[in-house]
Amino acid sequence: MNSTEGDEQARSTAEAVARRSYGKLVAFLSVRTRDVSAAEDALSEAFAAALVDWPQNGCPANPEAWLLTAARRKSIDVFRGVVRHELAAGELLRLELLRLDQAAGQPQAQEIPDERLAMMFACAHPSIDAAVRAPLMLQVVLGLDAGRIGAAFLASPTAMGKRLVRAKEKIREAGIPIRVPRREELPDRLDAVLNAIYAAFSEGWTDPAGLDAARRELAEEGLYLARLLASLLPEEPEVLGLLALLLHAESRRRARRTDAGEFVPLAAQDQALWDHAQIAEAEMLLRRASAMGHIGRFQLEAAVQSAHVDRCRKGIFNWAQVAELYDALFQLTGSPVVLINRALAVAEVDGAAAGLSALPDEQADGRLTQYQPYWAARSELLAREGAFADARLANEIAIGLERDPAVRAFLEKRRAALPESRSNGISPQRAQNE
Amino acid sequence: MQYLLLLHANEAGFAQMTPEQQRQGMAAYMAYTEALVKAGVYKGSNRLRPVSNSTTVRVVDGKAQVLDGPFIDTKEALGGYFLIEVPDLDAALSWAARCPGASHGVLEVRPIWEMGQGQQSAAA
Numbered sequence: 368m369n370s371t372e373g374d375e376q377a378r379s380t381a382e383a384v385a386r387r388s389y390g391k392l393v394a395f396l397s398v399r400t401r402d403v404s405a406a407e408d409a410l411s412e413a414f415a416a417a418l419v420d421w422p423q424n425g426c427p428a429n430p431e432a433w434l435l436t437a438a439r440r441k442s443i444d445v446f447r448g449v450v451r452h453e454l455a456a457g458e459l460l461r462l463e464l465l466r467l468d469q470a471a472g473q474p475q476a477q478e479i480p481d482e483r484l485a486m487m488f489a490c491a492h493p494s495i496d497a498a499v500r501a502p503l504m505l506q507v508v509l510g511l512d513a514g515r516i517g518a519a520f521l522a523s524p525t526a527m528g529k530r531l532v533r534a535k536e537k538i539r540e541a542g543i544p545i546r547v548p549r550r551e552e553l554p555d556r557l558d559a560v561l562n563a564i565y566a567a568f569s570e571g572w573t574d575p576a577g578l579d580a581a582r583r584e585l586a587e588e589g590l591y592l593a594r595l596l597a598s599l600l601p602e603e604p605e606v607l608g609l610l611a612l613l614l615h616a617e618s619r620r621r622a623r624r625t626d627a628g629e630f631v632p633l634a635a636q637d638q639a640l641w642d643h644a645q646i647a648e649a650e651m652l653l654r655r656a657s658a659m660g661h662i663g664r665f666q667l668e669a670a671v672q673s674a675h676v677d678r679c680r681k682g683i684f685n686w687a688q689v690a691e692l693y694d695a696l697f698q699l700t701g702s703p704v705v706l707i708n709r710a711l712a713v714a715e716v717d718g719a720a721a722g723l724s725a726l727p728d729e730q731a732d733g734r735l736t737q738y739q740p741y742w743a744a745r746s747e748l749l750a751r752e753g754a755f756a757d758a759r760l761a762n763e764i765a766i767g768l769e770r771d772p773a774v775r776a777f778l779e780k781r782r783a784a785l786p787e788s789r790s791n792g793i794s795p796q797r798a799q800n801e
Numbered sequence: 802m803q804y805l806l807l808l809h810a811n812e813a814g815f816a817q818m819t820p821e822q823q824r825q826g827m828a829a830y831m832a833y834t835e836a837l838v839k840a841g842v843y844k845g846s847n848r849l850r851p852v853s854n855s856t857t858v859r860v861v862d863g864k865a866q867v868l869d870g871p872f873i874d875t876k877e878a879l880g881g882y883f884l885i886e887v888p889d890l891d892a893a894l895s896w897a898a899r900c901p902g903a904s905h906g907v908l909e910v911r912p913i914w915e916m917g918q919g920q921q922s923a924a925a
Contacts, residue, residue, distance in 0.1 A: 494890060541912050542802045544889035 377421035381414055384430045389510035392434060394482035395470060396442050398545045399463055401489075403507055403535045406442060413437035431476035439467045482545065483508055484599040487592075489538055489545040491559035499534045500563040501570070506531055508595075509588050519570045519585040557600075561609050561665060564592045568613050590617055597652075604656035608666030611652040615672035618645035630777035633675055646676055667696045671708075686715035703727045703735055707744050719751035739768040743778060755786050803844060803886045803913035804893040809877040810906025812851050829901040837885060842896065844884040852878045877906055884913075 389410070396406035413434045427433040443464065470479045489495075490504040502520055505511045517527030537543065548556040568589025593610040600606045622640035623631055631637075653673060656666050671692045678685050693709035696702075706727040714722025726745060729735040742765035749758035762782045769775045818826065830848075837843035852871040859866050871878065883900065887893050890910070897908040 492890075494894075542804075542888075542890040542893070544891050548891075 373422035373425075374418075377418055377426060380421065380426045380430060381417050384434065385414065385510060388431045388434075388476060390483050390486065390508035391479065391481055392431065392438070393507055393510075394486040394545070395435070395479060396438055396467075398482045398485060399459075399466070400442070401539045401543065401545055403538055404532065406438075407507075409438040409441035410434065412441055429474060429476055431479055432471045432473060435467065435471040435479065439464075439471065442467070481599070483595065485546045487560050487563075487596065488547055488556055489543050490534075491556070491563045492538075492543045493556075493559065494541060494543060495534055495537060496530075497559075497562075499530050500559065501566040502527060503531060503534045504563050504592065505567055505585070505588055507535075508592065511588065515584070557603065557605065560596065561605060564589055564596065565609060565613075565665075567592060568616075586617065586620075589613065602659070604659040604661050605663040605665050607652045607656035608663060608669050611649040611656065611669035612665050612672060614645045614649035614652070615669060615676065618642040618649065624773060628773055630771075630773040632777075634679065636679070638680060641676075649673070662695070664696065664699050667692055667699070671696075686712045690716060703732045704738070704740070707738075707741050710748070711744055714748055714751070719748045722748045723752065737768060739765050739774075742768065746781070750781075750785055759785050802889065802893075803884060803915065804890075805911045805913060806883040806885065806893070806897050806900060806902075807879060807909040807911060808881045808883075808900070808902035808906055809875075809909060810880045810902055811876055812878050812880065814905055826901065826905075833900055834883075836899070837883065837896065842885045842887050842892075844886050846881065846883040848881040849879060880906070 392410055393403065393406045396409060397403045400406070416437050417430070417434060421427070443460070473479055486508055487504060490507055491500045495503065502516045505516050506513070512524075513528035513531055514524035516522075516531075517524045520527065522530070538545070547553075568586050570585050570589075590610075590613050593606075593613050597606050597610045618641050619633075619636060621642075622636040622638070625631060649669065650673060653666065653669050656669075671689060674685050674689050674692065677683055690709055690712035693705055693712060697705045697709065706725070710722045710725040710727075713725040723745075726741075726748070727735060729741065735741045742761045746758045746761035746765060749755075749761060759782060762778060762785070766775055766778045766782070769778065815823065815826065834843065834846060837846075852874070855871040857868045857870065857872050859868075880902070883896075885893065885896055887896065890912070893910050893912075897903060897910050900908055902908055
């Protein structure tokens with residue numbers, strides 16, 4: 368083998384291992400010391416050593432074990448530092464060495480214990496700032512760098528890097544345990560993990576055209592985290608619900624925009640562009656989840672998506688069922704956003720006037736005045752009622768609040784379609800049937 | 802690891818209680834301390850006198866400035882502390898939640914900066 372060929376192969380093997388095992392190795396190295404930064408440093412040194420060694424000596428049969436051995440010395444130094452003030456340091460160090468050697472001695476990478484679930488719970492610990500939980504998980508579990516995460520979360524690489532460093536410091540210095548919570552604390556703690564994964568996915572989802580590579584990739588990484596969580600906690604219905612929800616959203620990615628980048632509302636989407644395998648998987652997950660008999664937010668949201676798909680594919684009028692799902696969701700979350708969607712479903716069943724009175728009052732919840740979908744929904748329902756001047760005003764506010772140009776263009780088209788002033792020719796009943 | 806549980810509470814609350822309520826309040830703290838000791842995590846605790854008895858000192862240009870009152874004047878004042886030794890933050894949080902102070906005030910959980918750790922952080 369010539370040296371460039373060897374370099375090439377070493378690099379591609381190292382990259383493949385990094386993608387496949389980065390999070391697993393970081394979690395394994397830091398689970399006892401809680402020093403995530405040191406584990407990351409040790410591992411990146413091990414990767415650097417691999418790029419020197421593998422081209423000369425060939426790629427090892429078990430690259431993960433090789434990397435673990437290379438990272439061992441550095442991480443042992445760290446461990447010694449962490450426990451040096453404790454009387455039992457010697458004994459702890461001996462146990463940690465034994466643990467690392469045992470794992471590195473495994474012939475198969477799969478036999479290295481998987482601590483990623485514990486790591487996800489540490490990243491979403493209540494004492495970690497909620498806004499940094501998703502970025503932290505993306506970095507520590509998936510190995511994304513601060514620049515890529517920052518791009519997706521609208522933060523500079525430096526600012527994101529600082530936030531991530533502080534969070535890792537907190538895990539170490541405040542003594543946040545890297546472990547799966549006990550049964551009785553699991554529900555609350557799991558919610559935080561699910562929310563962080565959902566936030567990672569949603570940040571990617573806000574670039575639906577997929578023009579921004581960092582964002583699109585993030586949606587895929589969010590989906591990967593949800594799959595990983597579902598494989599580690601297959602008996603938790605909300606975990607399956609989250610994965611089903613993300614799959615439903617992902618399945619329609621290609622249909623949400625025209626080739627020219629125009630926004631396509633659900634009812635107008637070309638179903639041939641939907642990923643029907645993902646939809647089938649989502650439906651299967653949802654059935655498995657509901658058989659477990661414990662309903663939750665993500666299962667309900669996935670069920671709403673499932674009802675939308677059903678309606679579009681089979682032409683069933685199921686808005687009453689959708690409204691009921693939103694009722695249940697509101698009981699659980701108390702979210703005004705849920706009420707907006709519920710009002711739109713109510714309007715389909717009982718008419719625009721009923722929908723309007725079901726909309727939450729922006730006076731009662733100030734956040735709504737800055738929420739685009741609220742004004743878009745309001746405009747839509749007012750137009751159906753024939754109150755075109757008010758509809759126009761609400762539509763303008765919606766446009767002013769939207770950051771996605773494609774959605775803005777869609778809202779502008781709606782405005783252009785509004786008649787200039789109130790026309791007596793259109794009755795509310797007729798508007799409803801449009 | 803060692804953690805300091807800092808009790809922040811409204812000082813007026815205790816004075817407004819009936820003698821019987823005060824007795825019950827004190828008994829709750831005694832029981833809590835007893836539980837900490839039994840679990841082998843207790844390292845120390847103290848109740849602080851009200852902030853009206855507090856004095857702050859700061860040296861400016863080599864001259865001590867002495868002022869009446871606490872450093873920060875808030876409705877919820879630091880009223881006492883428990884020092885505990887437990888394996889991790891979750892254990893500290895679960896002890897903090899059991900403290901009577903968490904029901905009539907707020908508990909702040911701060912890890913102790915143990916000797917020798919500073920150098921290690923800087924070197925890493």
